[in-house]
Amino acid sequence: MNRPIASVSLDLDNLWTYMKTHGDTGWADYPSYLDIVVPRTLDILKQRDWHITWFIVGKDAEEPKHHAVLKQITEQGHEVGNHSYHHEPWLHLYSEAEIEAELARTEAAIEQATGVRPTGFRGPGYSYSPTLLNVLSRRGYAYDASTFPTFLGPIARLYYLASAKNLSAEEREKRQKLFGTFRDGLRPLRPYMWRTETGPLLEIPVTTMPFFKVPIHLSYLLYLGGFSRTLAKLYWRTALTLCRMTGIELSLLLHPLDFLGSDDTDRLSFFPAMKRPAAGKLKLVGELFDMLESAYTVVPMRDHANAILARTTPPIMYAEQ
Numbered sequence: 029m030n031r032p033i034a035s036v037s038l039d040l041d042n043l044w045t046y047m048k049t050h051g052d053t054g055w056a057d058y059p060s061y062l063d064i065v066v067p068r069t070l071d072i073l074k075q076r077d078w079h080i081t082w083f084i085v086g087k088d089a090e091e092p093k094h095h096a097v098l099k100q101i102t103e104q105g106h107e108v109g110n111h112s113y114h115h116e117p118w119l120h121l122y123s124e125a126e127i128e129a130e131l132a133r134t135e136a137a138i139e140q141a142t143g144v145r146p147t148g149f150r151g152p153g154y155s156y157s158p159t160l161l162n163v164l165s166r167r168g169y170a171y172d173a174s175t176f177p178t179f180l181g182p183i184a185r186l187y188y189l190a191s192a193k194n195l196s197a198e199e200r201e202k203r204q205k206l207f208g209t210f211r212d213g214l215r216p217l218r219p220y221m222w223r224t225e226t227g228p229l230l231e232i233p234v235t236t237m238p239f240f241k242v243p244i245h246l247s248y249l250l251y252l253g254g255f256s257r258t259l260a261k262l263y264w265r266t267a268l269t270l271c272r273m274t275g276i277e278l279s280l281l282l283h284p285l286d287f288l289g290s291d292d293t294d295r296l297s298f299f300p301a302m303k304r305p306a307a308g309k310l311k312l313v314g315e316l317f318d319m320l321e322s323a324y325t326v327v328p329m330r331d332h333a334n335a336i337l338a339r340t341t342p343p344i345m346y347a348e349q
């Protein structure tokens with residue numbers, strides 16, 4: 029059977045990045061769970077012989093104590109991508125010079141840690157701007173993967189910030205586009221080319237449910253699984269079926285918290301799925317991965333980008349602020 033391809037990527041958000049966005053004290057000590065979550069996730073992927081893309085945060089890549097664990101990612105044949113240096117979901121407010129510095133520093137740090145220079149980018153909290161896209165194109169990136177075409181971004185933001193008690197009015201202002209705006213829901217699910225100053229740049233959106241534009245990434249499925257495993261699997265089956273019917277090649281997004289539980293850290297209990305121990309979550313993750321594998325061939329995002337460009341010329345889009 030000739031199965032369509034699905035790219036899988038993991039945003040390697042560290043413990044401190046969540047605490048920082050949430051305004052929790054202690055983030056500036058850069059607490060980390062990379063030594064737990066990276067080997068655990070690599071093992072799960074190895075069992076399936078899956079190779080995916082890991083979007084790495086520059087600040088973590090620069091830290092020598094993380095180098096051994098990050099090196100395993102490329103040693104096991106995975107792609108590494110750039111997930112910004114400071115992981116600030118208000119990246120769209122940065123000046124051109126700030127974006128340039130942010131990207132360059134992260135590229136150097138990831139290359140130092142893993143031996144490979146990234147050619148794909150995903151903005152923290154799905155943030156992007158025309159300036160960012162221009163800089164990515166100029167720096168020779170093969171693709172951007174920052175858009176998240178869903179109508180539910182503003183609801184996720186309200187939920188996230190409702191429990192963030194330490195944020196000042198100014199800090200809240202910076203987060204007013206966290207997880208995207210309602211208008212992002214109007215963006216296409218299929219890949220397209222951004223028109224930038226230095227030529228076209230491929231965009232591979234995070235796939236959401238065809239027609240309904242509701243999230244289908246793993247964290248959302250696990251959230252549903254907290255109510256009912258049957259519901260989570262039914263929802264995922266519906267998403268896979270609709271993608272196949274509409275000819276959409278999936279780009280599935282993973283996060284470290286999909287592989288961690290309340291027994292790994294108690295500092296992230298503001299996430300609904302982090303109130304449960306890891307074992308039950310991992311069982312459901314395995315079942316959801318089985319379902320993906322039965323319908324799709326899993327590839328890293330770079331391979332997805334190459335496959336798209338080899339067979340079609342995606343439509344050109346203008347970026348709006």
Ligand SMILES: [Zn+2]
Pocket residue numbers: 039040041111115151152153
């Ligand atoms: Zn992130």
